[in-house]
Amino acid sequence: MVHPESLRVVSQRLGALPAPCAACDVRERNFCAVLEPAEMAELTRILTEAQVPPHGTLFREGEPADFVMNITRGAVKLYKLLADGRRQVLGFRFAGDFIGLTAGPDYSYSAEALSETRVCRFGRRRLDALRERFGRIDRRLLELSVDELAATQEQLVLLGRKHAEEKLVSFLLLLGQAQVRRGEPGEPIVLPMNRSDIADYLGLTIETVSRTFTTLRKRGLIALDDTTHVRVLDRAALEALATGTG
Incomplete structure (x- = not known):
């Protein structure tokens, strides 16, 4: 659930609002995009909105997975705490992404807002009931699960054979x-996460991440407008670096 200490605003149930989903900027990328108007009307009856400030917790690993969520604005970090106390960032999710779906009764990871974030929340049991009635929801969730698997595979490649510069590029x-x-525009590349988050995602130290950013800038491959915006100056060289041919 969205934790009380993180929650800034929770709206009334959206089923009571006029056409709430018509104004959603990311509806076409969410799982609900596949629903017909009558089905969408039923979905809004089990939907609430929550707004979470930066660093606010949406849910924690090991808690009952009572809600699943569509991100409609902002960015979220997914992570696990390892037995030795270290943190492994599993990935980053943005507007249009779906989080909280798990095979077991509890969340298998934690989710934290990186920026001011808005989500649509669905009670898991009530959504499961709709999934039984509307088969297209399950098909869409399967597509999203395949995308999730692809993202996991990308991370394994990043953590495996590549060195620090290749990983960051x-x-x-x-x-x-x-x-x-x-x-959205492809540039500048927006980094809502900090250097520590990037390091924990790529399996590097903060110092290595910062040093690599500096090296890429000095080589004229990127420009850093600030800590959260990166402009690509030599895409061909970066792509060669990413594939290990540069």
Whole structure:
């Protein structure tokens, strides 16, 4: 659930609002895009909105997985705490992404807002009931699960055979590609996560991440407008680096 200490605003049930989903900027990328108007009307009856401030917790690993969520604005970090206390960032999710779906009764990871984030929440049991009635929901969720698997495979490649420079360049290019898929400009590449988050995702130290950013800038491959915006100056060289041919 969205934790009380993180929650800034929770709306009334959206079923009471006039055509709430008509104004959603990311509906076409959410699982609900496949629903017919009558089905959408039923979905809104089990939907609530929540707004979470930066660093607010949406849910924690090991808690009962009572809700699943569509991100409609902002960015979210997914992570697990390892037995030795270290943190492994599993990935980053953005507007249009779906989080919280799990095979078991509890969440298998934690989710934290990186920026001001808005989500649509669905009670898991009530959504499961709709899934039984509307088969197209299950088909869409399967598509999203396949996308999730592809993202996991990308991370395994990043953590496996690549060295630090290749990892960071690949990460930046993937972020830019994801912006384009969301209908946003591909540049500048926006980094809502901090250097520590990037390090924990790529399996590097913060110092290595910062040093690699500096090296790429000095080589004239990227420009850093600030800590959260990266401009690509030599895409061909970056793509060669990402594939290990540069």
